Amino acid sequence: MKKLTELTIKEAHEGLKNGDFTSVDLTTAYLEEIKKFNKEINAFLSVDEESAMADAKFADEKIKSGNFGMLTGIPCAIKDAIMVEGQKCTSASKILENYIAPYDATVIKKLKAKGVVILGKTNLDEFAMGGSGENSAYGVTKNPHDKTRVAGGSSSGSAASVAANMACFSLGSDTGGSIRLPSSFCGVTGLKPTYGAVSRYGLIAFGSSLDQIGPIAKSVEDAKIVFEAICGKDKLDATSADYKFSAQGGPASGWELKGLKIGVPKEYFVKGIDPEVEKIIKSAIEKAKKAGAEIVEISLPSSEFALACYYIIAPAEASANLARFDGIRYGLSEKSDNLLDVYLKTKGHGFGEEVKRRIMLGTYTLSSGYYDAYYKKAQEVRRLIKQDFEKAFEKVDLIFAPVSPVPAIKIGERTDDPLSMYLMDIYTVSVNLAGLPGLSMPAGKIGDLPVGLQIIGNHFQENKILSVAEELEKMFYE
Amino acid sequence: MISKEEVKHIAKLARLELTEKEIEKLQKDMSAILDYFNLLKKAPKPENAEEIYKDLSSVRKDEVISSYNIKDELIGSAPDKKDDYIKVKAILQ
Numbered sequence: 001m002k003k004l005t006e007l008t009i010k011e012a013h014e015g016l017k018n019g020d021f022t023s024v025d026l027t028t029a030y031l032e033e034i035k036k037f038n039k040e041i042n043a044f045l046s047v048d049e050e051s052a053m054a055d056a057k058f059a060d061e062k063i064k065s066g067n068f069g070m071l072t073g074i075p076c077a078i079k080d081a082i083m084v085e086g087q088k089c090t091s092a093s094k095i096l097e098n099y100i101a102p103y104d105a106t107v108i109k110k111l112k113a114k115g116v117v118i119l120g121k122t123n124l125d126e127f128a129m130g131g132s133g134e135n136s137a138y139g140v141t142k143n144p145h146d147k148t149r150v151a152g153g154s155s156s157g158s159a160a161s162v163a164a165n166m167a168c169f170s171l172g173s174d175t176g177g178s179i180r181l182p183s184s185f186c187g188v189t190g191l192k193p194t195y196g197a198v199s200r201y202g203l204i205a206f207g208s209s210l211d212q213i214g215p216i217a218k219s220v221e222d223a224k225i226v227f228e229a230i231c232g233k234d235k236l237d238a239t240s241a242d243y244k245f246s247a248q249g250g251p252a253s254g255w256e257l258k259g260l261k262i263g264v265p266k267e268y269f270v271k272g273i274d275p276e277v278e279k280i281i282k283s284a285i286e287k288a289k290k291a292g293a294e295i296v297e298i299s300l301p302s303s304e305f306a307l308a309c310y311y312i313i314a315p316a317e318a319s320a321n322l323a324r325f326d327g328i329r330y331g332l333s334e335k336s337d338n339l340l341d342v343y344l345k346t347k348g349h350g351f352g353e354e355v356k357r358r359i360m361l362g363t364y365t366l367s368s369g370y371y372d373a374y375y376k377k378a379q380e381v382r383r384l385i386k387q388d389f390e391k392a393f394e395k396v397d398l399i400f401a402p403v404s405p406v407p408a409i410k411i412g413e414r415t416d417d418p419l420s421m422y423l424m425d426i427y428t429v430s431v432n433l434a435g436l437p438g439l440s441m442p443a444g445k446i447g448d449l450p451v452g453l454q455i456i457g458n459h460f461q462e463n464k465i466l467s468v469a470e471e472l473e474k475m476f477y478e
Numbered sequence: 479m480i481s482k483e484e485v486k487h488i489a490k491l492a493r494l495e496l497t498e499k500e501i502e503k504l505q506k507d508m509s510a511i512l513d514y515f516n517l518l519k520k521a522p523k524p525e526n527a528e529e530i531y532k533d534l535s536s537v538r539k540d541e542v543i544s545s546y547n548i549k550d551e552l553i554g555s556a557p558d559k560k561d562d563y564i565k566v567k568a569i570l571q
Contacts, residue, residue, distance in 0.1 A: 099555065100555070102548050102552055305517060305518055308515045308518050311515070312515060329555065330557075331555075331557070336567075339566060339568075339569055340493075343493040344494065344495035347492075347495065348495030349495075353500075356496070357504065357507060359494060360485070360488055360492060360504055360508060363492040364508065364512070367491060377521070378518065380523060380527050381518055383524040419511055419514060
């Protein structure tokens with residue numbers, strides 16, 4: 001028999017419906033796991049037991065009344081860059097150490113309306129800037145599969161909490177791989193939705209043309225259930241799209257591997273990829289082929305420029321977005337005699353090393369004299385990357401790729417060399433630059449270390465990705 | 479390699495106070511990263527490059543969505559305040 005904290009959303013829902021246990025039982029079980037394991041893993045930055053238990057009691061009332069849904073009473077964890085009213089929201093930065101969220105993010109409003117239980121806020125790279133989770137001002141999140149290794153970033157705590165059974169599901173955000181990378185490293189399923197599919201209102205902004213909130217879960221079906229609950233048009237986010245997604249039925253459901261065309265980018269299997277990772281991805285592709293999919297080699301010729309393009313655009317947007325943390329409006333404020341010094345000292349003391357590096361890079365590439373060579377050029381290359389995918393999706397239904405060239409790295413392994421850290425994002429950033437949906441699902445292991453397969457779809461084709469991922473999931477677990 | 483003076487100039491634009499050690503590290507890191515960016519010089523120019531900003535400008539329309547009654551919470555977040563006002567240091571001495 002599975003422990004309560006090992007159940008998927010679907011299984012927990014059945015148990016709640018049948019009266020096998022209550023949401024209070026479920027929530028208590030999760031809070032106990034957090035007490036036992038969080039000290040070591042460091043997945044949660046804050047846990048609000050009182051409000052979680054109140055959520056659970058409220059959910060149990062709803063369940064008793066018969067008026068409830070799939071997510072009612074299900075305990076979840078939220079990345080600490082997403083605002084939950086009345087709770088601290090630090091974005092893992094010293095500059096927001098004592099900042100209390102004044103309102104709910106739209107995704108939180110939607111989840112609360114479904115009756116979820118919010119256990120707490122999870123760790124991340126400061127302001128979601130990082131691929132390893134090591135840039136948190138509150139310490140690294142350890143990988144539950146090997147505690148000498150990182151959980152991956154930036155949604156480190158969101159992935160680790162689900163992998164370590166400290167939450168049934170979680171929300172993360174993905175600007176250049178921040179949902180998919182930790183999901184791959186921790187062996188869970190994470191979906192980065194199409195840009196605009198989910199409202200960004202109430203997410204602390206990093207790169208506004210790239211950021212997207214998405215679910216991290218124990219199964220593909222669970223990711224689908226959460227995605228359905230949080231997606232859709234929001235008048236508070238002008239870039240959100242009028243998009244109806246249905247987890248059950250719907251016109252796009254019923255996709256299967258048989259007869260599907262799957263593209264494999266030849267540029268993704270060159271030097272730099274760990275041979276063991278390559279073997280696992282190739283074997284997943286082989287399984288899809290056996291199930292009747294047609295495998296097509298495709299070319300994404302601008303792939304070699306993607307990382308440079310991303311690391312110009314994302315820091316440029318970040319340097320503008322983070323200007324608001326000036327010691328006047330939020331959180332930390334260093335005292336000084338004049339206004340300029342308040343700015344200088346607050347930012348100088350409040351931001352961590354990587355955040356400063358990105359603000360500096362962004363300010364540099366946007367500054368007079370360098371704008372054309374860097375920022376403008378990067379925007380042009382972004383167009384090329386989009387066009388690559390447009391051409392590819394004329395020929396294929398989905399693209400299969402690795403999530404990361406390596407499995408979870410050792411803590412401290414790359415912290416001295418930022419460029420080597422950025423290289424972990426080589427397979428994920430293009431998806432954000434093109435605004436596409438991408439999923440990471442566990443496809444195999446190297447020893448104890450999970451390796452994720454990335455499935456990329458065309459805009460708003462989450463249903464195709466998720467249907468195929470569900471079929472693959474069954475095959476991977478056999 | 480970018481110069482120390484350039485790093486200091488950018489830090490001033492970004493309103494960041496940096497220590498001498500941070501300046502040295504940034505000089506090294508930024509130079510390596512900016513070198514890597516030179517890769518983009520190899521990239522061809524896309525067709526219709528001038529249209530890149532056209533589709534972005536249609537995303538935002540200035541419209542008042544609704545009144546949101548969280549004034550007290552927002553002002554309450556400020557580190558220094560008096561009544562309904564956020565206090566800042568005098569700009570003109």
